[in-house]
Amino acid sequence: MRRVKTGSRTLYIILIAGFFAILGSTMSKSPTLPLYAQSLGLGKGEIGLVAAASTVTGIFMNFASGLLSDVYGRRKLLKMAGFVFLSAPLLYFLTDNALSLALVRVYYGVATAIFVPVSFALVSDLYPDRKGTFMGFLSSSTLVGRALAPVLAGSIIYFLGFSVVFVLCSLTGLVVFALTFRFPETGEELKRFEFTFSGELLLIGLLDAAVYMAYQGIETFLPLFYYLQDKAWLSGLILTVEIAIMAVVKPYVGYLSDRVGRIKPILAGMTMVGLAMFVFALSDSLSLVVLGAVLFSVGASISEASTKPLATEVSRLRGTALGFLESIKDIGQALGPVLIGFLGLRTGFAFIGVFGILSLGLFLFARPGRKSLKK
Structure with missing residues (x-):
């Protein structure tokens, strides 16, 4: 990898791009997507399939985009993502049924699937000695955009309608697209496509999978706890606090991982995530739910x-x-x-907690060089 000159200005540009990328993409789906789909006459089943379209895209595209950035460079891929962020919201105007809306969501999903892994790889390239800290800052900038988006989009829909949201999402994409031209070029480490499977990488992936099983489970089912039913504002507030905690904590714990190594924080964090899931599974009061949410957000x-x-x-x-x-x-x-959904709230959250702890145990005992906690 060729060396590039970096400074705080480059980092700020990446952080601003990350904020606008996730702000626009989240505004397009929360709460916009289900409401817009309903306005087109789609049923609940169709809405669910449309909502899943971009997630399915991410499963296949994340890996491909990361590999392509190693071949062709980070900036080229990020420019592509910026163009999709710019153009995808405008395609909503052409949708009139479930299939066309799903295709737009698939196309939009390409942008996020490229931007997230490649932008983090860019930060890792530029700041190898402080990657934990600055990856934490990038994650926080995207979380701020994610937290603001539903309130902003919901208010615009209520007062001005869907069209203004789509235009605004396109404008945020324009900002991202313009900023990508200021990114330095890194990557280009491969002359041809190749990938050697890493068992350790899979073990790390299982940890993140457990965290996001928990995250999406909480986000989906928190409003259905019996003492939060008919209190949508309260469940929304808890979820907002959860995101806010993550946004504040991540840069600090990223700095910590740069100082003490990666393994000790992973051990502490995954233990907290597992405990949080058991708290949710056993909760019979609002105070326990709040405790579980705080414990999860810090641990994650x-x-x-x-x-x-x-x-x-x-x-x-x-x-x-x-x-x-x-x-x-x-x-x-x-x-x-x-x-x-299939196991029920108590059993389901407990299962995810067990999965998280087992994934942690497998990571600690099966990874190469497991005797050292400093790496």
């Missing part, structure tokens, strides 16, 4: 702030490694609500 932040940097350290192909990690994460995110 600690773990994820170390898993991403660690993935770039166990593979020389940083883009491919992060893309693979995102694909495994998306599988977990898709499975979380399904498992809880």
Whole structure:
């Protein structure tokens, strides 16, 4: 990889791009997508399939985009993502049925599937000695965009309608597209396509899958706890606090992982995630639900702030490694609500907690060099 001059200005550009990328993409789906689909006359089953379209895209595209960035460079791929962020929202105007809306969601999903792993790989390339810290800042910038998007989109829909939301999403994409031209070029580490499977990378991916099983399970089923039913504002507030905690904590725990190594934070974070799931499974009061949400958000932040940097350290192909990690994460995110839906709230959350602890145990005892906690 060729060396490039970097400074705080480059980091700020990446953080701003990350904020607008996730702000626009989240505004297009939360709460816009189900409401817009309903306005087109789609049923609940069709709405569910349309909503899943972009997630399924991510499962396949994350890995491919990371690999392509190792071959053709990060900036080229990020420019492509920026163009999709710009153009995809405008295609909503052409939709009039479930199939056309699903195709737009698949196309939109390509943007996020490229941007997330490749932008993190870019940060890892530019700041190898502080990658945990600065990956934490990038994650926080995207979380801020994710937190603001539903309130902003919902208010615009209420007062001005869907069209203004779609135009605004396109404008945020224009900002991202313009900023990608300011990104330095890194990557281009492969002359041809190749990927050597890494068992350690799969173990790291299982940890992220467990975290996002839990995250999507909480987001989906929190409003259905009996003491939160008919209190949508309260469940929304808890979820907002959860995201806010992650946004604040991630840079600090990223810095911590740069100082003490990746394994100790992963051990602490995944233990907290597992305990949080058992709290949700056994909860019989609002105070326990709040405790579980806080415990999960802190634990997830600690773990994820170390898993991403660690993935770039166990593979020389940083883009491919992060893309693979995102694909495994998306599988977990898709499975979380399904498992809880079939098993029930108590059994489902407990199952995810057990899965998280078992994944941690497998990671600690099956990974190469497991005797050292400093790596």
